[in-house]
Structure formats: C-alpha cells, structure tokens
Amino acid sequence: xxxxxxxxxxxxxxxxxxxxxxxxxxxxxxxxxxxxxxxxxxxxxxxxxxxxxxxxxxxxxxxxxxxxxxxxxxxxxxxxxxxxxxxxxxxxxxxxxxxxxxxxxxxxxxxxxxxxxxxxxxxxxxxxxxxxxxxxxxxxxxxxxxxxxxxxxxxxxxxxxxxxxxxxxxxxxxxxxxxxxxxxxxxxxxxxxxxxxxxxxxxxxxxxxxxxxxxxxxxxxxxxxxxxxxxxxxxxxxxxxxxxxxxxxxxxxxxxxxxxxxxxxxxxxxxxxxxxxxxxxxxxxxxxxxxxxxxxxxxxxxxxxxxxxxxxxxxxxxxxxxxxxxxxxxxxxxxxxxxx
Numbered sequence: 001x002x003x004x005x006x007x008x009x010x011x012x013x014x015x016x017x018x019x020x021x022x023x024x025x026x027x028x029x030x031x032x033x034x035x036x037x038x039x040x041x042x043x044x045x046x047x048x049x050x051x052x053x054x055x056x057x058x059x060x061x062x063x064x065x066x067x068x069x070x071x072x073x074x075x076x077x078x079x080x081x082x083x084x085x086x087x088x089x090x091x092x093x094x095x096x097x098x099x100x101x102x103x104x105x106x107x108x109x110x111x112x113x114x115x116x117x118x119x120x121x122x123x124x125x126x127x128x129x130x131x132x133x134x135x136x137x138x139x140x141x142x143x144x145x146x147x148x149x150x151x152x153x154x155x156x157x158x159x160x161x162x163x164x165x166x167x168x169x170x171x172x173x174x175x176x177x178x179x180x181x182x183x184x185x186x187x188x189x190x191x192x193x194x195x196x197x198x199x200x201x202x203x204x205x206x207x208x209x210x211x212x213x214x215x216x217x218x219x220x221x222x223x224x225x226x227x228x229x230x231x232x233x234x235x236x237x238x239x240x241x242x243x244x245x246x247x248x249x250x251x252x253x254x255x256x257x258x259x260x261x262x263x264x265x266x267x268x269x270x271x272x273x274x275x276x277x278x279x280x281x282x283x284x285x286x287x288x289x290x291x292x293x294x295x296x297x298x299x300x301x302x303x304x305x306x307x308x309x310x311x312x313x314x315x316x317x318x319x320x321x322x323x324x325x326x327x328x329x330x331x332x333x334x335x336x337x338x339x340x
C-alpha cells in the first residue's frame with residue numbers, strides 16, 4: 001500500500017481515509033446487499049460510507065442522520081451515498097427506514113454527557129434497543145468503545161475480548177456497556193448476527209489523540225501524563241476493518257477490539273517537540289493503569305495495521321504545523337474520572 005507523504009487539504013485527507021482495500025472488496029462479497037449507516041453524520045461516518053460506496057459502486061449505501069451540519073448531505077450525495085434524515089429516538093422514523101441486510105450502527109453520545117446524563121443513556125442504550133429490534137433480520141456491526149473495559153496495567157497486553165465489560169467510572173462509559181448489552185440481548189432473543197466494535201482512538205488529522213498532543217506542544221500548553229498510554233489506529237483502516245466486520249458477524253453478537261499500536265503520551269510529546277523545535281510542557285506522571293486493548297483477534301482477521309505510528313506522527317506534525325483544519329473536538333483521552 002503506497003501512502004502519501006502529506007495531505008495538502010481536507011479533500012485529499014478524506015479521499016485517503018475512504019480508499020477501500022482489495023481485502024474489503026472481497027469481504028463485502030460475503031456480505032451482499034444494501035448497507036445502511038445509522039449515525040452517518042459523526043466524525044467517522046462520512047468517510048466510512050464513502051468507502052463502502054467506493055468498494056462496490058453498484059451497491060446501495062444509505063446514510064441516516066439528522067444532518068445538522070451544513071453541506072454534509074450534499075457532500076455524501078456527491079459521493080453516491082443516499083441520505084435519509086431521521087431521528088433515531090423515534091420508533092416511527094425507524095419504521096420508515098428501508099430494510100437492509102447490512103447495518104452499521106455509529107450513533108451515540110459522549111461529549112456533553114455531564115449535566116444531561118439522561119440523553120446520553122437514551123442515545124447509548126435506548127436507541128440500540130430500538131435499532132436491534134427494528135433490524136433483527138440484518139447483520140449489525142455496532143461501534144462501541146474501549147471504555148467498556150476497566151483500566152488495566154500498562155505493563156500488560158491490554159484487555160482481551162474475553163474480559164467482561166465493567167466500565168470503571170462515569171455515566172458515558174457505563175451507558176456504553178448498556179449499549180452492548182442491548183445489542184447482545186436482541187441478538188440472543190432474535191438470532192441477529194452482529195459485532196460490537198470496541199474502537200480505541202481513530203486518528204484523523206483534524207482530531208484524535210495525536211492531534212490533541214501535537215496542538216498542545218505547538219501552543220506550549222501543559223500536557224497531563226496521568227493517562228499515560230493509549231491505543232491508536234489510522235481512521236482509514238478503522239473504516240476498512242469496520243466494514244470488513246460485516247463478513248465476520250456472529251450470533252449471538254460478540255465484541256471485537258479495533259485499534260493499533262500502543263502509544264506513550266510522553267513519547268508522543270517528545271516526538272512532536274522534536275519536529276516543532278519546542279520543548280513540551282509535561283505535568284504529572286503516568287498512572288500504572290489505562291484503557292488499553294489487546295487487538296490480537298482483529299489482527300488475525302484483518303492483518304496488522306499498515307499505517308505505522310511513525311507515519312501517523314509525521315502526517316499529524318505536518319498538518320498541525322501548517323495550521324490545517326481542526327474539528328475542535330478534543331478526545332479528552334486524559335480523563336480518568338469518566339466525566340465528559
């Protein structure tokens with residue numbers, strides 16, 4: 001796979017993040033039929049839907065969202081993705097959606113949870129129940145998070161899928177456990193095949209752990225080391241693996257860790273500092289535990305990530321130093337109390 005040296009603009013970035021692999025095209029042949037992407041308006045949804053369409057131009061790809069972001073509907077339609085505006089909290093709206101053999105569930109709520117926890121639980125637990133019931137005859141690949149696991153020692157391999165989801169703290173993390181349990185319940189009851197993708201930090205030049213650290217180094221802002229380690233994966237590969245998971249659904253639905261190399265926040269700051277010629281401002285010290293995942297099963301299914309950590313650091317340093325676009329959505333990777 002030949003990778004670019006840099007991304008000149010957002011269009012080039014989104015083109016690369018939506019480029020399908022030959023392996024994806026083969027996997028989708030084993031998961032025939034339309035693909036319905038619920039929650040397509042999030043950070044990853046547009047490039048994932050575009051990738052699905054590029055992988056098989058003859059296949060119908062339908063994106064569902066509220067489409068509150070100006071221009072998103074037109075952009076998706078320009079890529080060949082059909083768009084339907086719907087409120088996923090509405091049973092009536094869900095009933096009106098077309099049936100599809102393949103459903104990718106990307107809806108959810110994290111930031112802003114503190115102070116309106118009720119809405120977070122509705123989006124992360126009630127909506128999955130409605131969707132699982134409505135699309136009982138589909139394959140459902142649902143995005144989850146590594147936050148469903150407890151903190152594990154940074155000296156170990158990370159949480160395997162066999163570790164029971166027991167979120168350590170916070171309304172958001174616990175509502176994500178509920179999301180998984182809803183999909184599991186209906187999969188047991190109705191025989192729906194599915195996968196619960198426990199994704200840990202997809203990397204886009206405009207957001208993500210690397211983006212957050214790079215911006216702080218460049219601005220000479222303090223970097224908290226207490227959550228000293230994390231897993232990261234290039235968003236293009238996360239999109240690819242998510243879509244390939246449609247060919248690896250199980251009944252009942254099962255978890256699958258999706259991520260790549262483990263990074264040290266201290267080392268990231270040092271790497272960006274060297275590239276920028278700036279001494280990073282570091283505070284605190286690394287806790288002995290963190291949210292880390294063992295991705296051995298994903299590597300067995302999909303192979304190891306092709307985009308290396310060094311490449312992601314180089315891309316991010318170039319983008320941030322040139323003043324590239326930012327979504328201004330910090331990951332808050334450093335939060336250990338679960339409050340977002």
